[in-house]
Amino acid sequence: MKQTVSSIKKYGQLKAEILVEGINYSDDFLVEFSKKNDLLEKRRAYGNSDEKMFPKEMKVPQEILLPEGIVVAVNQRNNAKWSLECVNDNFYVTNGEELIPIEFPQRPNFYDLKMMDGSNVSRVVTLYGNATLGVFSPGTCYFWAKGEECKFCSLQPTRKSQADHEMFIKPATAKEAIKIALESEGERVNHFLLNGGTISNYDLGFKRHIEVLEAVSELDIPSHVEKHLISMPPKDLSLFERLSKTGATIAMDLEIYDKNLFEEICPGKSKDYGRENFLGALKEAVKYLGRGNVYCGFVGGLEPVESLAEGMHRLGELGVVPAINIFHNDPGSQFANRQRPKLDEVKEIGYHMSVVYDKYNFKPFIKNTGRNSLDTEAYLKCFL
Numbered sequence: 449m450k451q452t453v454s455s456i457k458k459y460g461q462l463k464a465e466i467l468v469e470g471i472n473y474s475d476d477f478l479v480e481f482s483k484k485n486d487l488l489e490k491r492r493a494y495g496n497s498d499e500k501m502f503p504k505e506m507k508v509p510q511e512i513l514l515p516e517g518i519v520v521a522v523n524q525r526n527n528a529k530w531s532l533e534c535v536n537d538n539f540y541v542t543n544g545e546e547l548i549p550i551e552f553p554q555r556p557n558f559y560d561l562k563m564m565d566g567s568n569v570s571r572v573v574t575l576y577g578n579a580t581l582g583v584f585s586p587g588t589c590y591f592w593a594k595g596e597e598c599k600f601c602s603l604q605p606t607r608k609s610q611a612d613h614e615m616f617i618k619p620a621t622a623k624e625a626i627k628i629a630l631e632s633e634g635e636r637v638n639h640f641l642l643n644g645g646t647i648s649n650y651d652l653g654f655k656r657h658i659e660v661l662e663a664v665s666e667l668d669i670p671s672h673v674e675k676h677l678i679s680m681p682p683k684d685l686s687l688f689e690r691l692s693k694t695g696a697t698i699a700m701d702l703e704i705y706d707k708n709l710f711e712e713i714c715p716g717k718s719k720d721y722g723r724e725n726f727l728g729a730l731k732e733a734v735k736y737l738g739r740g741n742v743y744c745g746f747v748g749g750l751e752p753v754e755s756l757a758e759g760m761h762r763l764g765e766l767g768v769v770p771a772i773n774i775f776h777n778d779p780g781s782q783f784a785n786r787q788r789p790k791l792d793e794v795k796e797i798g799y800h801m802s803v804v805y806d807k808y809n810f811k812p813f814i815k816n817t818g819r820n821s822l823d824t825e826a827y828l829k830c831f832l
């Protein structure tokens with residue numbers, strides 16, 4: 449069926465609402481969901497956004513697919529207005545008035561396949577947003593050891609209790625795992641995403657990321673699969689030249705545009721790298737990768753819309769694409785009890801993104817698969 453703009457808008461806005469409020473489900477729903485061996489379970493490589501603390505063996509949903517193929521993270525919240533329901537073997541999201549049919553991503557076959565050393569491919573690769581192969585390494589971040597982690601981050605407690613991923617992934621291991629994953633799921637996969645915590649030697653950390661990208665690039669990757677990196681910037685900005693040869697885009701996440709709030713919310717990034725250096729690195733990266741291929745991630749809902757909008761417009765002028773995840777108050781993070789943003793605020797953020805994307809002809813990061821972001825929906829003008 450041909451997609452209509454109004455339908456995309458409706459479900460794009462529903463995604464915003466679900467991200468703002470979270471979503472709930474009952475034990476009965478979980479019983480039905482866990483019977484479906486073909487559906488994807490949630491895996492937690494870097495954070496936990498569920499209010500209830502589920503044992504890691506318990507099968508709970510990671511994402512839902514709304515009509516129009518809109519992907520939304522399932523961030524469980526006890527008092528959320530929207531909930532998941534199973535009726536006669538069909539799945540829905542409901543607010544008690546509307547019953548909207550949904551789907552869950554299919555569990556990929558490669559989760560059960562083995563590497564040469566006998567370990568599961570799933571210890572290296574996670575499927576996100578139904579079409580992104582994610583590798584997260586290192587699974588640790590030195591800001592936590594200094595008590596200077598970003599205040600919304602739940603990496604360390606999640607890794608201790610709820611992850612089953614390798615902590616450090618070598619280039620050859622990533623290459624082997626991605627090869628297996630692509631052989632099994634090549635048709636539905638559109639993105640390879642490398643991400644990881646920060647080590648104190650920024651250049652070494654960045655080089656390790658490049659080495660993984662280089663190793664994966666040696667594979668015969670289908671032309672529709674794009675490569676992406678999320679990383680802190682290096683100190684030696686000439687490393688962007690080496691990165692550009694891998695063909696990957698990069699996101700370097702300032703998280704908060706307002707100067708004072710950045711210092712307060714991201715103390716490690718602020719002290720050890722610095723806001724001005726960060727902005728300088730983004731600008732420099734554009735010289736090597738080109739306009740529209742360098743992204744800057746922000747957390748929507750932790751600063752006034754005005755400052756975030758100012759940041760989006762300023763970065764847009766530089767050729768840097770704003771990428772915005774909507775804040776969720778993860779247990780285990782310093783902001784576990786912080787209020788989530790209001791829907792109107794999030795829609796306003798979406799509006800500014802749409803304007804900037806349209807003005808500079810930008811494309812969203814990991815297009816169509818960002819489960820906690822509204823990048824794709826802003827690109828589709830859901831908030832104009």
Ligand code: SF4
Nearest residue numbers: 589591597598601645
């Ligand atoms: S840089 Fe911040 S958000 Fe990223 S892993 Fe470290 S503490 Fe968490």
